[in-house]
Amino acid sequence: MPFAYYARLTRSQQAIYRKSDEIVEVRLPHPAALHPAVTALGAALQTEDRERVQRASERLIRDLIDALGVPPVRVEVLAARPHAKWGELHGLYTVERGRAPRIQLWMRTAKQRRVVAFRTYLRTLLHEVGHHLDYALLQLRDSYHTEGFYKRESSLFRQLVDEERAARPSVDAWFRRTPDERLARLASTPDELAGVIGRRGPRALARRPAPEAWAPVEVLCHLRDIEELFGERVAAILSMHEPALPAAGPSDRWAAERQYRRHDPGAALAHFRRRRGESLETLVALSPSDWQRGGEHVSRGRLTIDLLVALMASHDDNHVEQLTRALEDKP
Amino acid sequence: MPTMEEYATQPREQRMQRLARTADELAAAIKGQDDAALSRRPDAKNWAAKEIVCHLRDTEEAFGTRFDQILAMDVDPKLGGANPDRWAEERQYLRNDVAEALQAFRTRRAETLQTFGKLTSGQWDKGGLHPVRGRITLDGFLSLMAWHDDNHLDQLKRALQGRA
Numbered sequence: 281m282p283f284a285y286y287a288r289l290t291r292s293q294q295a296i297y298r299k300s301d302e303i304v305e306v307r308l309p310h311p312a313a314l315h316p317a318v319t320a321l322g323a324a325l326q327t328e329d330r331e332r333v334q335r336a337s338e339r340l341i342r343d344l345i346d347a348l349g350v351p352p353v354r355v356e357v358l359a360a361r362p363h364a365k366w367g368e369l370h371g372l373y374t375v376e377r378g379r380a381p382r383i384q385l386w387m388r389t390a391k392q393r394r395v396v397a398f399r400t401y402l403r404t405l406l407h408e409v410g411h412h413l414d415y416a417l418l419q420l421r422d423s424y425h426t427e428g429f430y431k432r433e434s435s436l437f438r439q440l441v442d443e444e445r446a447a448r449p450s451v452d453a454w455f456r457r458t459p460d461e462r463l464a465r466l467a468s469t470p471d472e473l474a475g476v477i478g479r480r481g482p483r484a485l486a487r488r489p490a491p492e493a494w495a496p497v498e499v500l501c502h503l504r505d506i507e508e509l510f511g512e513r514v515a516a517i518l519s520m521h522e523p524a525l526p527a528a529g530p531s532d533r534w535a536a537e538r539q540y541r542r543h544d545p546g547a548a549l550a551h552f553r554r555r556r557g558e559s560l561e562t563l564v565a566l567s568p569s570d571w572q573r574g575g576e577h578v579s580r581g582r583l584t585i586d587l588l589v590a591l592m593a594s595h596d597d598n599h600v601e602q603l604t605r606a607l608e609d610k611p
Numbered sequence: 612m613p614t615m616e617e618y619a620t621q622p623r624e625q626r627m628q629r630l631a632r633t634a635d636e637l638a639a640a641i642k643g644q645d646d647a648a649l650s651r652r653p654d655a656k657n658w659a660a661k662e663i664v665c666h667l668r669d670t671e672e673a674f675g676t677r678f679d680q681i682l683a684m685d686v687d688p689k690l691g692g693a694n695p696d697r698w699a700e701e702r703q704y705l706r707n708d709v710a711e712a713l714q715a716f717r718t719r720r721a722e723t724l725q726t727f728g729k730l731t732s733g734q735w736d737k738g739g740l741h742p743v744r745g746r747i748t749l750d751g752f753l754s755l756m757a758w759h760d761d762n763h764l765d766q767l768k769r770a771l772q773g774r775a
Binding site: 508525 | 689701719
């Protein structure tokens with residue numbers, strides 16, 4: 281079923297549309313080879329540094345283009361999205377005569393100027409790459425937004441965000457579970473980390489799997505310091521009416537400033553365990569109405585304790601997995 | 612060494628200049644000291660020079676977070692209490708490299724001064740409720756920080772001489 285604008289196209293345009301609509305997948309020969317570039321892009325977005333996002337975006341797009349054997353594109357990462365009555369521009373693909381085509385990506389929202397969420401940014405990047413592939417790989421004379429086009433974008437997304445990660449419960453999924461299930465998840469994390477680390481010593485735990493990916497000890501220190509921040513946020517919410525919750529970090533800045541790689545991993549885990557115990561002690565004593573109390577975070581909007589606990593559960597999942605990967609030398 | 616109350620009587624510009632000098636004064640105080648000397652506590656309870664630099668770095672960040680909260684709210688926020696000894700232990704100050712810690716403090720301090728430089732006269736009077744000191748305005752924080760710097764610089768010099 282073509283989109284409504286199909287009827288307004290000329291016959292030759294309709295032929296291009298139909299061809300685009302028929303192709304529902306772009307297969308990457310070795311998707312896992314691109315996963316480090318995806319991880320690096322996520323890390324770059326967290327730093328909120330435009331140049332790093334530019335470099336990480338270029339790398340991922342170059343890897344994609346090399347994997348598919350198509351000509352290069354120029355990549356330009358810009359700050360806040362332009363906006364108009366119809367909405368915000370997320371990305372743009374332009375073809376100029378005599379020059380390599382250009383992909384432009386905006387990393388901040390138009391009004392609030394927040395950094396775009398990783399999955400949204402990756403989707404936009406793949407969307408614009410999709411236009412390039414329409415011409416360069418599929419040899420279409422135009423690039424239309426067909427159902428097939430969106431399916432191809434999704435197929436790339438699925439291959440890049442690997443199955444394991446996709447299967448993990450998201451913040452939303454944790455949010456739908458009962459408070460007890462979430463608290464049980466939080467309570468099990470220190471032991472889970474201890475189990476994953478086993479008998480490995482400080483040297484193995486200080487090794488980064490890639491220059492921009494954290495070593496296991498950095499993950500432990502991050503969890504410890506975030507637990508402290510979580511405690512402060514809960515305390516602020518409980519002691520005030522809808523307080524402002526200031527932004528913290530960013531996490532990479534903490535890792536650098538606080539020199540996580542020099543920390544003793546055993547002590548970091550023990551201190552995380554102590555902080556986590558304190559968090560649980562506070563949380564189990566709360567009434568159901570306390571769980572709905574909240575504050576206003578500068579970039580995330582209103583955060584209730586209910587939502588913060590779901591965020592923490594998902595955050596634990598992410599970092600246990602990241603630490604496990606790091607121990608296997610995978611970023 | 613001026614008290615906090617004496618600092619409060621100084622013009623803001625003068626107090627801000629005091630804050631601007633601290634990173635260089637710390638650098639001068641630790642110059643030529645080896646890691647063993649910088650890591651030596653004068654006694655079991657009192658911090659080594661290195662721990663004092665890390666404390667100033669982390670406190671600078673915490674001040675910034677408080678200022679953000681005060682500026683973002685229409686009413687005075689209740690400010691959380693700090694636990695500097697717990698930070699020294701958990702953040703493993705004794706394992707830090709002091710030059711890196713000082714550089715991080717320098718960057719954070721420059722950001723603080725930038726924040727102060729942009730405040731309007733009305734914003735200087737905004738404040739929060741400190742668990743020990745009661746209501747404290749941003750102007751009060753400026754005096755507190757000037758005094759806090761003096762205090763820790765002095766403590767650092769004593770620590771390097773093996774005195775608590």
